[in-house]
Amino acid sequence: MTFDWDLIVGNTITPTPGILAIKAASNGNVGIGTPNPTEKLAVNGTIRAKEIKVKASPWPDYVFNDDHQLMPLDSLASFVKENKHLPNIAPAKSVEENGVALGELNRQLLQKIEEMTLYLIDQSREIKSLKNEVQALKTQQR
Incomplete structure (x- = not known):
C-alpha cells in the first residue's frame, strides 16, 4: 500500500493561502x-539547538602519521597567493552559491589546524637550531 499524501500544518486555503508552518512530504x-x-x-x-551531531569521516588525525606528507610551505604560499583560499577548502564563491556541509567543513578545518600545528612544531625546531648556531658562532668569535 502506498500513499502520496503530504501532511501540512499552516494555512493553505484562502484568504491568505501559502502561510506554511510545517510540511511533511510523502517522500x-x-x-x-x-x-x-x-x-x-x-x-x-534560523535553527537554535543545544547540540548538533554530525558524522564526519575520516577524522584527520591521519596527518600525524609518519607517512603523511605536508605540503611544503613555499608551495602552500604559492597556492594561497594564486587561489586566495587554502588547499582542500572550498572557495568563498562556491560556499556562497552552494552552502557548505558543516560536518565536512569541520573535518577540513581540523585537518588544517593539525597541519598548522605540525608546521609550527617544525618552525620551532628550526628556530631553536638557528639560535644554537648563532650562539655557537658568537662563542667562536670570542
Whole structure:
C-alpha cells in the first residue's frame, strides 16, 4: 500500500493561502517554513539547538602519521597567493552559491589546524637550531 499524501500544518486555503508552518512530504522530507522541502529536513530560517551531531569521516588525525606528507610551505604560499583560499577548502564563491556541509567543513578545518600545528612544531625546531648556531658562532668569535 502506498500513499502520496503530504501532511501540512499552516494555512493553505484562502484568504491568505501559502502561510506554511510545517510540511511533511510523502517522500519523507520535512520542511519548516518552506513549501517544497528537498532535503530530509529543510528549514527556511534560523535553527537554535543545544547540540548538533554530525558524522564526519575520516577524522584527520591521519596527518600525524609518519607517512603523511605536508605540503611544503613555499608551495602552500604559492597556492594561497594564486587561489586566495587554502588547499582542500572550498572557495568563498562556491560556499556562497552552494552552502557548505558543516560536518565536512569541520573535518577540513581540523585537518588544517593539525597541519598548522605540525608546521609550527617544525618552525620551532628550526628556530631553536638557528639560535644554537648563532650562539655557537658568537662563542667562536670570542
